[in-house]
Amino acid sequence: MAWLLWNQAVLTFHQLGVARVIWEPRPLGKSGFRVGPQLSNGAQIILPNNTGFVQATQRWSLFDPPNFTAVIEMGTEEDVKFANRNNISFLAVTGTHGTITRLGKFNGIEIMMRKLNSTVISKHPALGGCHGILQGKYGIVSDQFVSMRMVTADRAICEVSSSGPNSDLWWAMQGAGHNFGIVTSINSKVYDMPDGGSWSYETYVFSHDKVGTSVSTMFPKFTEPFRKLTCNVAGTSQIRFPIGRVSYNANAQRALMDTFAQIIGPDSPFNVSQALFEGYPMYGVNAVPDNATAFPHRRDNQLVTVAMVNIPNPELDAQAVQIGKRLRQSLQNLYGFEPWRLKRPKELKTKYDPQGRLGYYTPILCESC
Numbered sequence: 001m002a003w004l005l006w007n008q009a010v011l012t013f014h015q016l017g018v019a020r021v022i023w024e025p026r027p028l029g030k031s032g033f034r035v036g037p038q039l040s041n042g043a044q045i046i047l048p049n050n051t052g053f054v055q056a057t058q059r060w061s062l063f064d065p066p067n068f069t070a071v072i073e074m075g076t077e078e079d080v081k082f083a084n085r086n087n088i089s090f091l092a093v094t095g096t097h098g099t100i101t102r103l104g105k106f107n108g109i110e111i112m113m114r115k116l117n118s119t120v121i122s123k124h125p126a127l128g129g130c131h132g133i134l135q136g137k138y139g140i141v142s143d144q145f146v147s148m149r150m151v152t153a154d155r156a157i158c159e160v161s162s163s164g165p166n167s168d169l170w171w172a173m174q175g176a177g178h179n180f181g182i183v184t185s186i187n188s189k190v191y192d193m194p195d196g197g198s199w200s201y202e203t204y205v206f207s208h209d210k211v212g213t214s215v216s217t218m219f220p221k222f223t224e225p226f227r228k229l230t231c232n233v234a235g236t237s238q239i240r241f242p243i244g245r246v247s248y249n250a251n252a253q254r255a256l257m258d259t260f261a262q263i264i265g266p267d268s269p270f271n272v273s274q275a276l277f278e279g280y281p282m283y284g285v286n287a288v289p290d291n292a293t294a295f296p297h298r299r300d301n302q303l304v305t306v307a308m309v310n311i312p313n314p315e316l317d318a319q320a321v322q323i324g325k326r327l328r329q330s331l332q333n334l335y336g337f338e339p340w341r342l343k344r345p346k347e348l349k350t351k352y353d354p355q356g357r358l359g360y361y362t363p364i365l366c367e368s369c
Contacts, residue, residue, distance in 0.1 A: 040079050089106065136284050148187065
Protein backbone atom coordinates (compact mmCIF):
# COMPACT_ATOMS: atom_id res chain seq x y z
CA MET A 1 0.00 0.00 0.00
CA ALA A 2 1.35 3.41 -0.92
CA TRP A 3 1.88 6.17 1.68
CA LEU A 4 1.90 9.74 0.38
CA LEU A 5 1.65 13.22 1.89
CA TRP A 6 -1.79 14.73 1.41
CA ASN A 7 -0.70 17.85 -0.48
CA GLN A 8 1.63 15.89 -2.77
CA ALA A 9 -1.01 13.32 -3.60
CA VAL A 10 -3.79 15.81 -4.33
CA LEU A 11 -1.59 17.83 -6.71
CA THR A 12 -0.13 14.85 -8.53
CA PHE A 13 -3.30 12.83 -8.97
CA HIS A 14 -5.24 15.91 -10.05
CA GLN A 15 -2.67 16.45 -12.79
CA LEU A 16 -2.93 12.81 -13.80
CA GLY A 17 -6.71 12.91 -13.92
CA VAL A 18 -7.13 9.99 -11.51
CA ALA A 19 -10.76 10.05 -10.46
CA ARG A 20 -11.08 6.81 -8.54
CA VAL A 21 -8.45 6.94 -5.82
CA ILE A 22 -9.62 5.61 -2.45
CA TRP A 23 -8.79 7.97 0.38
CA GLU A 24 -8.93 6.46 3.84
CA PRO A 25 -9.01 8.97 6.74
CA ARG A 26 -6.15 7.35 8.59
CA PRO A 27 -3.58 10.02 9.46
CA LEU A 28 0.09 9.49 8.76
CA GLY A 29 1.48 11.50 11.64
CA LYS A 30 0.03 15.04 11.53
CA SER A 31 0.43 15.83 7.87
CA GLY A 32 -0.39 12.78 5.79
CA PHE A 33 -3.08 10.23 4.95
CA ARG A 34 -3.03 6.66 3.74
CA VAL A 35 -3.72 6.32 0.05
CA GLY A 36 -5.13 3.12 -1.40
CA PRO A 37 -5.37 3.62 -5.19
CA GLN A 38 -7.01 0.25 -5.80
CA LEU A 39 -3.63 -1.44 -6.02
CA SER A 40 -2.30 -4.58 -4.38
CA ASN A 41 -0.12 -4.55 -1.27
CA GLY A 42 2.91 -5.30 -3.43
CA ALA A 43 2.39 -2.27 -5.67
CA GLN A 44 4.10 1.07 -5.21
CA ILE A 45 3.47 4.61 -6.47
CA ILE A 46 6.61 6.68 -7.09
CA LEU A 47 6.24 10.43 -7.66
CA PRO A 48 8.82 12.85 -9.14
CA ASN A 49 9.78 14.15 -5.69
CA ASN A 50 10.12 10.66 -4.21
CA THR A 51 13.42 8.87 -3.68
CA GLY A 52 13.85 6.35 -6.47
CA PHE A 53 11.95 8.23 -9.19
CA VAL A 54 15.10 8.97 -11.21
CA GLN A 55 16.20 5.35 -11.06
CA ALA A 56 12.71 4.12 -11.91
CA THR A 57 12.53 6.29 -15.05
CA GLN A 58 16.18 6.18 -16.16
CA ARG A 59 16.66 4.84 -19.68
CA TRP A 60 19.45 3.23 -21.66
CA SER A 61 19.47 6.15 -24.12
CA LEU A 62 18.98 9.79 -23.21
CA PHE A 63 17.47 10.60 -26.61
CA ASP A 64 14.03 12.23 -26.42
CA PRO A 65 12.78 10.26 -23.40
CA PRO A 66 9.10 9.95 -22.47
CA ASN A 67 7.76 12.36 -19.84
CA PHE A 68 6.62 10.34 -16.85
CA THR A 69 4.48 12.15 -14.27
CA ALA A 70 4.43 9.14 -11.95
CA VAL A 71 5.54 5.52 -11.79
CA ILE A 72 3.30 2.65 -10.73
CA GLU A 73 5.32 -0.43 -9.85
CA MET A 74 2.98 -3.36 -10.37
CA GLY A 75 2.65 -6.15 -7.84
CA THR A 76 0.02 -8.27 -9.62
CA GLU A 77 -1.63 -8.42 -13.02
CA GLU A 78 -4.74 -6.83 -11.50
CA ASP A 79 -2.66 -3.71 -10.88
CA VAL A 80 -1.99 -3.39 -14.61
CA LYS A 81 -5.66 -2.53 -15.16
CA PHE A 82 -5.49 0.56 -12.92
CA ALA A 83 -4.21 3.11 -15.43
CA ASN A 84 -6.62 2.21 -18.20
CA ARG A 85 -9.53 2.09 -15.75
CA ASN A 86 -8.93 5.78 -15.04
CA ASN A 87 -8.29 6.75 -18.67
CA ILE A 88 -4.68 7.78 -18.03
CA SER A 89 -2.02 7.64 -20.74
CA PHE A 90 0.30 4.80 -19.78
CA LEU A 91 3.43 3.08 -21.04
CA ALA A 92 4.52 -0.37 -19.89
CA VAL A 93 8.26 -0.51 -19.13
CA THR A 94 10.60 -3.45 -18.53
CA GLY A 95 14.12 -3.07 -19.94
CA THR A 96 14.11 0.67 -20.88
CA HIS A 97 15.92 -0.04 -24.17
CA GLY A 98 13.33 1.41 -26.54
CA THR A 99 14.66 4.38 -28.53
CA ILE A 100 11.87 4.94 -31.04
CA THR A 101 11.37 8.67 -31.65
CA ARG A 102 7.64 8.53 -30.85
CA LEU A 103 8.40 7.88 -27.18
CA GLY A 104 9.35 11.53 -26.72
CA LYS A 105 5.72 12.50 -27.36
CA PHE A 106 4.48 10.44 -24.43
CA ASN A 107 3.18 12.23 -21.33
CA GLY A 108 1.66 10.05 -18.62
CA ILE A 109 2.49 7.32 -16.15
CA GLU A 110 5.03 4.53 -16.33
CA ILE A 111 3.77 1.03 -15.60
CA MET A 112 6.83 -0.73 -14.22
CA MET A 113 6.61 -4.49 -14.80
CA ARG A 114 9.82 -5.60 -13.10
CA LYS A 115 8.16 -7.23 -10.09
CA LEU A 116 6.34 -9.67 -12.35
CA ASN A 117 9.53 -11.66 -12.81
CA SER A 118 9.01 -15.14 -11.35
CA THR A 119 10.03 -18.19 -13.39
CA VAL A 120 8.71 -21.75 -13.04
CA ILE A 121 10.17 -24.63 -15.06
CA SER A 122 7.73 -27.42 -15.93
CA LYS A 123 8.80 -31.04 -15.50
CA HIS A 124 7.80 -31.80 -19.07
CA PRO A 125 10.65 -31.40 -21.63
CA ALA A 126 10.23 -28.93 -24.49
CA LEU A 127 12.17 -26.99 -27.10
CA GLY A 128 13.27 -23.37 -26.90
CA GLY A 129 15.39 -20.72 -28.59
CA CYS A 130 15.82 -17.02 -29.30
CA HIS A 131 16.55 -14.55 -32.06
CA GLY A 132 20.24 -15.24 -32.55
CA ILE A 133 22.72 -17.99 -33.19
CA LEU A 134 20.37 -20.73 -31.91
CA GLN A 135 17.45 -19.81 -34.15
CA GLY A 136 18.73 -22.17 -36.83
CA LYS A 137 17.76 -25.06 -34.57
CA TYR A 138 14.87 -23.71 -32.50
CA GLY A 139 13.41 -20.74 -34.36
CA ILE A 140 12.88 -17.23 -32.99
CA VAL A 141 11.86 -16.62 -29.39
CA SER A 142 8.16 -16.03 -30.13
CA ASP A 143 8.00 -19.44 -31.82
CA GLN A 144 8.52 -20.95 -28.37
CA PHE A 145 5.47 -19.34 -26.75
CA VAL A 146 2.71 -21.78 -25.81
CA SER A 147 0.33 -19.29 -24.23
CA MET A 148 0.35 -15.94 -22.46
CA ARG A 149 -1.76 -14.01 -19.98
CA MET A 150 -2.30 -10.38 -20.80
CA VAL A 151 -4.31 -7.27 -20.03
CA THR A 152 -6.00 -5.86 -23.13
CA ALA A 153 -6.89 -2.24 -23.85
CA ASP A 154 -10.42 -2.75 -22.47
CA ARG A 155 -8.94 -3.93 -19.13
CA ALA A 156 -9.82 -7.58 -19.70
CA ILE A 157 -7.42 -10.19 -18.34
CA CYS A 158 -7.30 -13.10 -20.75
CA GLU A 159 -5.17 -16.07 -21.69
CA VAL A 160 -4.39 -16.37 -25.38
CA SER A 161 -3.02 -19.30 -27.37
CA SER A 162 -3.10 -20.68 -30.89
CA SER A 163 -6.04 -22.96 -30.07
CA GLY A 164 -7.94 -20.65 -27.72
CA PRO A 165 -10.94 -18.39 -28.42
CA ASN A 166 -8.61 -15.43 -29.07
CA SER A 167 -6.42 -17.14 -31.66
CA ASP A 168 -6.47 -14.01 -33.83
CA LEU A 169 -5.03 -12.03 -30.92
CA TRP A 170 -2.42 -14.77 -30.46
CA TRP A 171 -1.36 -14.23 -34.09
CA ALA A 172 -0.95 -10.49 -33.51
CA MET A 173 0.95 -10.87 -30.24
CA GLN A 174 3.76 -12.70 -32.06
CA GLY A 175 5.31 -9.77 -33.87
CA ALA A 176 3.11 -6.75 -33.07
CA GLY A 177 2.16 -7.44 -29.46
CA HIS A 178 2.97 -3.99 -28.07
CA ASN A 179 -0.09 -2.72 -29.95
CA PHE A 180 -2.57 -5.10 -28.35
CA GLY A 181 -1.91 -5.54 -24.64
CA ILE A 182 0.43 -5.80 -21.69
CA VAL A 183 1.71 -9.33 -21.10
CA THR A 184 1.88 -10.39 -17.45
CA SER A 185 3.07 -13.98 -17.91
CA ILE A 186 4.21 -16.33 -20.66
CA ASN A 187 4.15 -20.12 -20.91
CA SER A 188 7.14 -20.95 -23.09
CA LYS A 189 9.04 -24.00 -24.27
CA VAL A 190 12.57 -24.51 -22.98
CA TYR A 191 15.33 -26.95 -23.85
CA ASP A 192 18.22 -28.54 -22.01
CA MET A 193 21.60 -27.10 -23.01
CA PRO A 194 23.24 -29.59 -25.43
CA ASP A 195 26.73 -31.06 -25.19
CA GLY A 196 26.92 -30.68 -21.45
CA GLY A 197 26.88 -26.90 -21.70
CA SER A 198 30.08 -26.69 -23.78
CA TRP A 199 29.98 -24.04 -26.50
CA SER A 200 32.10 -21.40 -28.20
CA TYR A 201 31.49 -18.16 -30.06
CA GLU A 202 33.86 -16.43 -32.47
CA THR A 203 33.64 -12.76 -33.48
CA TYR A 204 35.46 -11.35 -36.52
CA VAL A 205 35.90 -7.56 -36.69
CA PHE A 206 37.20 -5.68 -39.74
CA SER A 207 37.03 -2.12 -41.06
CA HIS A 208 34.65 -1.11 -43.84
CA ASP A 209 37.43 -0.90 -46.44
CA LYS A 210 38.11 -4.62 -45.92
CA VAL A 211 34.52 -5.73 -46.55
CA GLY A 212 35.10 -7.14 -50.02
CA THR A 213 38.34 -8.87 -49.07
CA SER A 214 36.87 -10.37 -45.92
CA VAL A 215 33.81 -11.76 -47.68
CA SER A 216 35.68 -13.20 -50.65
CA THR A 217 38.49 -14.67 -48.53
CA MET A 218 36.99 -15.72 -45.21
CA PHE A 219 33.61 -17.12 -46.26
CA PRO A 220 34.89 -19.71 -48.79
CA LYS A 221 37.56 -20.83 -46.33
CA PHE A 222 34.94 -21.84 -43.78
CA THR A 223 32.16 -22.99 -46.10
CA GLU A 224 34.14 -25.01 -48.66
CA PRO A 225 34.68 -28.05 -46.39
CA PHE A 226 30.91 -28.31 -45.96
CA ARG A 227 30.28 -27.91 -49.68
CA LYS A 228 32.60 -30.87 -50.39
CA LEU A 229 30.59 -33.22 -48.20
CA THR A 230 28.59 -35.95 -49.92
CA CYS A 231 24.96 -34.93 -50.46
CA ASN A 232 22.58 -36.18 -47.82
CA VAL A 233 18.85 -35.61 -48.25
CA ALA A 234 18.17 -35.52 -44.51
CA GLY A 235 21.09 -33.34 -43.49
CA THR A 236 22.48 -31.24 -46.32
CA SER A 237 20.10 -28.34 -45.92
CA GLN A 238 20.68 -28.26 -42.19
CA ILE A 239 24.44 -28.03 -42.68
CA ARG A 240 24.52 -25.52 -45.52
CA PHE A 241 21.35 -23.58 -44.87
CA PRO A 242 22.69 -21.36 -42.05
CA ILE A 243 25.67 -20.40 -44.20
CA GLY A 244 24.61 -20.69 -47.82
CA ARG A 245 21.39 -18.70 -47.37
CA VAL A 246 23.22 -15.79 -45.79
CA SER A 247 24.56 -13.99 -48.85
CA TYR A 248 26.08 -10.53 -48.52
CA ASN A 249 26.42 -8.31 -51.55
CA ALA A 250 29.92 -7.02 -50.87
CA ASN A 251 29.70 -4.16 -53.37
CA ALA A 252 26.38 -2.90 -52.03
CA GLN A 253 27.58 -3.22 -48.47
CA ARG A 254 30.75 -1.29 -49.24
CA ALA A 255 28.73 1.52 -50.87
CA LEU A 256 26.56 1.79 -47.78
CA MET A 257 29.57 1.78 -45.48
CA ASP A 258 31.29 4.46 -47.57
CA THR A 259 28.22 6.69 -47.17
CA PHE A 260 28.04 5.93 -43.48
CA ALA A 261 31.76 6.67 -43.10
CA GLN A 262 31.18 10.20 -44.42
CA ILE A 263 28.55 10.73 -41.73
CA ILE A 264 30.75 9.49 -38.89
CA GLY A 265 34.07 11.09 -39.86
CA PRO A 266 36.66 11.97 -37.17
CA ASP A 267 35.22 15.45 -36.65
CA SER A 268 31.60 14.35 -36.77
CA PRO A 269 29.46 14.56 -33.61
CA PHE A 270 28.21 11.11 -34.60
CA ASN A 271 31.64 9.49 -34.85
CA VAL A 272 30.83 6.65 -32.45
CA SER A 273 27.70 5.59 -34.35
CA GLN A 274 27.48 2.05 -35.65
CA ALA A 275 26.10 0.12 -38.60
CA LEU A 276 25.51 -3.52 -37.74
CA PHE A 277 25.04 -6.35 -40.22
CA GLU A 278 24.01 -9.66 -38.71
CA GLY A 279 23.16 -13.00 -40.25
CA TYR A 280 21.98 -16.09 -38.39
CA PRO A 281 20.94 -19.64 -39.30
CA MET A 282 17.43 -19.81 -40.75
CA TYR A 283 16.37 -23.47 -40.75
CA GLY A 284 14.44 -23.37 -37.49
CA VAL A 285 12.92 -19.98 -38.33
CA ASN A 286 11.67 -21.13 -41.73
CA ALA A 287 10.14 -24.25 -40.20
CA VAL A 288 7.21 -22.04 -39.15
CA PRO A 289 4.94 -20.85 -42.00
CA ASP A 290 5.39 -17.19 -42.92
CA ASN A 291 1.72 -16.35 -42.32
CA ALA A 292 1.49 -18.17 -38.97
CA THR A 293 2.34 -15.05 -36.95
CA ALA A 294 2.51 -11.26 -37.31
CA PHE A 295 6.32 -11.40 -37.33
CA PRO A 296 7.25 -10.00 -40.78
CA HIS A 297 10.94 -10.88 -41.07
CA ARG A 298 10.85 -14.68 -40.98
CA ARG A 299 12.45 -14.98 -44.42
CA ASP A 300 15.05 -12.27 -43.90
CA ASN A 301 18.62 -13.54 -43.99
CA GLN A 302 20.17 -10.33 -42.73
CA LEU A 303 19.58 -8.06 -39.77
CA VAL A 304 20.70 -4.50 -40.43
CA THR A 305 20.82 -1.86 -37.69
CA VAL A 306 22.10 1.69 -37.94
CA ALA A 307 22.66 3.12 -34.44
CA MET A 308 23.19 6.85 -34.36
CA VAL A 309 25.07 7.94 -31.22
CA ASN A 310 25.74 11.50 -30.06
CA ILE A 311 25.91 13.53 -26.87
CA PRO A 312 22.49 14.76 -25.64
CA ASN A 313 21.74 17.94 -27.56
CA PRO A 314 18.42 18.96 -29.18
CA GLU A 315 20.08 20.17 -32.40
CA LEU A 316 22.22 17.04 -32.74
CA ASP A 317 19.25 14.86 -31.87
CA ALA A 318 17.29 16.42 -34.73
CA GLN A 319 20.18 15.83 -37.14
CA ALA A 320 20.49 12.23 -35.98
CA VAL A 321 16.79 11.68 -36.59
CA GLN A 322 17.06 13.05 -40.13
CA ILE A 323 20.07 10.86 -40.88
CA GLY A 324 18.32 7.86 -39.41
CA LYS A 325 15.18 8.51 -41.44
CA ARG A 326 17.21 8.30 -44.63
CA LEU A 327 18.37 4.86 -43.65
CA ARG A 328 15.48 3.59 -41.59
CA GLN A 329 12.90 1.21 -42.92
CA SER A 330 9.40 2.52 -43.55
CA LEU A 331 6.33 1.25 -41.71
CA GLN A 332 5.82 -1.29 -44.48
CA ASN A 333 9.38 -2.52 -43.95
CA LEU A 334 8.75 -2.76 -40.23
CA TYR A 335 5.63 -4.89 -40.53
CA GLY A 336 6.31 -6.47 -43.92
CA PHE A 337 5.53 -5.58 -47.52
CA GLU A 338 2.62 -7.94 -48.14
CA PRO A 339 -0.74 -6.08 -48.26
CA TRP A 340 -2.40 -8.78 -46.13
CA ARG A 341 0.22 -8.30 -43.42
CA LEU A 342 -0.64 -4.61 -43.17
CA LYS A 343 -4.39 -5.14 -43.44
CA ARG A 344 -4.85 -7.83 -40.80
CA PRO A 345 -3.07 -6.05 -37.89
CA LYS A 346 -5.11 -2.93 -38.66
CA GLU A 347 -8.34 -4.93 -38.49
CA LEU A 348 -7.28 -6.52 -35.20
CA LYS A 349 -6.31 -3.11 -33.82
CA THR A 350 -9.82 -1.87 -34.57
CA LYS A 351 -11.26 -4.91 -32.80
CA TYR A 352 -9.10 -4.96 -29.67
CA ASP A 353 -7.97 -1.34 -29.22
CA PRO A 354 -10.29 1.02 -31.15
CA GLN A 355 -9.30 3.98 -28.97
CA GLY A 356 -5.58 3.52 -29.63
CA ARG A 357 -4.73 3.23 -25.93
CA LEU A 358 -1.67 1.13 -26.76
CA GLY A 359 -0.14 3.44 -29.32
CA TYR A 360 3.19 4.85 -28.16
CA TYR A 361 5.56 2.24 -29.59
CA THR A 362 5.58 1.57 -33.36
CA PRO A 363 1.81 2.06 -33.47
CA ILE A 364 -0.63 0.40 -35.81
CA LEU A 365 -3.47 2.84 -36.46
CA CYS A 366 -7.05 1.64 -36.73
CA GLU A 367 -9.84 3.50 -38.51
CA SER A 368 -11.11 5.11 -35.29
CA CYS A 369 -7.72 5.74 -33.60
